[in-house]
Amino acid sequence: MRAVVAFDAFKGSLTAAEACAAAAEGIRAAVPQAEVALVPMADGGEGSLDALLARGGDEVVTETVDAIGRPVRARWALEHGHAVIELAQAAGLPQVEDAPLQPLAASTAGLGAVVLDALDRGATELTLLLGGSATTDGGAGILTALGARLTDAAGRPVQAGGGGLAALEHLDAAGLDPRALAATWRFVTDVDAPLTGPRGAAAVFGPQKGADDAEVAALDAALARLARVGAESLGVDAAAVVEVPGAGAAGGVASVLRVLTGGRIVAGGDWFAELAGLDAAVAGADLVLTGEGRFDAQSAGGKVVSVVHAAAQRHGVPLCVLAGAVDGRAARAMGVPAFSIAAGPADLAELQRDAARLLAAAAASVTRLSTAGGRSARG
Known part of the structure; x- marks a missing residue:
């Protein structure tokens, strides 16, 4: 399995590099032999x-x-x-x-x-x-x-x-x-x-x-x-x-x-995507994970999630969004599966403190679902 993790920072919790590392940890927990490309992303804002x-x-x-x-x-x-x-x-x-x-x-x-x-x-x-x-x-x-x-x-x-x-x-x-x-x-x-x-x-x-x-x-x-x-x-x-x-x-x-x-x-x-070689990383991948602290309507307007989504679409690669908070209407409007990393009811302080662990767990779950879907489709 070849996966790409291309996350923005989770403000107050994780830098983009830390978010990518946590997601990669989750993917490898689900598929130990997975090849994971880490592509920390940003859009010009803090981080x-x-x-x-x-x-x-x-x-x-x-x-x-x-x-x-x-x-x-x-x-x-x-x-x-x-x-x-x-x-x-x-x-x-x-x-x-x-x-x-x-x-x-x-x-x-x-x-x-x-x-x-x-x-x-x-x-x-x-x-x-x-x-x-x-x-x-x-x-x-x-x-x-x-x-x-x-x-x-x-x-x-x-x-x-x-x-x-x-x-x-x-x-x-x-x-x-x-x-x-x-x-x-x-x-x-x-x-x-x-x-x-x-x-x-x-x-x-x-x-x-x-x-x-x-x-x-x-x-x-x-x-x-x-x-x-x-x-x-x-x-x-x-x-x-x-x-x-x-x-x-x-x-x-x-x-x-x-x-x-x-x-x-x-x-x-777009500038960071070119700088980071996002397109080359996504080409030929089996799964792309991306996300940010809050996924909402603004995410579609040139933010990291929308840029990564566009790259995944160009190369026909499945994508999933993992975020601290998710606006379901925004996810439906963009046409992407999106999940909150929260395991259940939690306040902001708890989410920020445990963001790395929660993101890794969410990435592992999505990866298992993805590989199970792939096996089912092949079977």
Whole structure:
């Protein structure tokens, strides 16, 4: 038997590599001689860096600040001049959940410091993994850290955070670090949200970052202002800043900065699948297992499960989803068998504590069913 395990992280429980290892353990418990390919996956959100480092590359640590200005050590990867930087390491929501959330003041300046460190270390290719942010500043903190000037009508620097953009009148990129302009930029996103509007960065994700209705409206207007001022400064149409799918990811990081650097937005799940060699691993397999902490309607929109499902369909390989929680309607809509790893009623803390054991047991059960089905079909 040849199987592939291609899991995303189970947030709060298992990294993608740990989830793959647990599932592989379960498969081998059911079929000791099984050949199992482990393909840790991610989509650009938290845990993406760990999935990448599990495949190789040098880990680097930069002393910087989090979204509310507190000292933090940000991990990132560097290999052959290619820096892969996870936003959540320097502007992540989990980092600041121990303090009152500051949706108007939270800044990506700390992420900018990491980018500068990468450039100092010789990086010429920059991949930003955008997900899990605490910020809605349109990437203003990064722009400022790289040398751009964002000023008000009196020529004074605007305050940090999305709220400060309400006073923005000028964006001067003349002082931007030339190394940043010369670098190749890639923005890996796990959502396709535009910058503003009802599906934009503030409206959809602002409440998760502590914004009330009034603050959501203020942030949306501030991002629109950034787009207008930035577009005028760069000589492009505002639509190029606002409407590109993914421009609203991580509070708008991939908006003005993308246009300024000539970077491109890529879907996280597809990018990781190519990087990890998912298609080659799935080809010729007898079974594919995938999953994440929660399998629901969002899983179909470019998340890891949908990407692995597509690969399994291309190669005609049976697939099963194992997750901490499963929305049955989402499973039926996608047309895949999906099971919760919970052995029975359990609270979140129990599931997180026992996730590896439960995932291994679930993988063993699915593998036994799969092989029994195969024997029955042959008989």
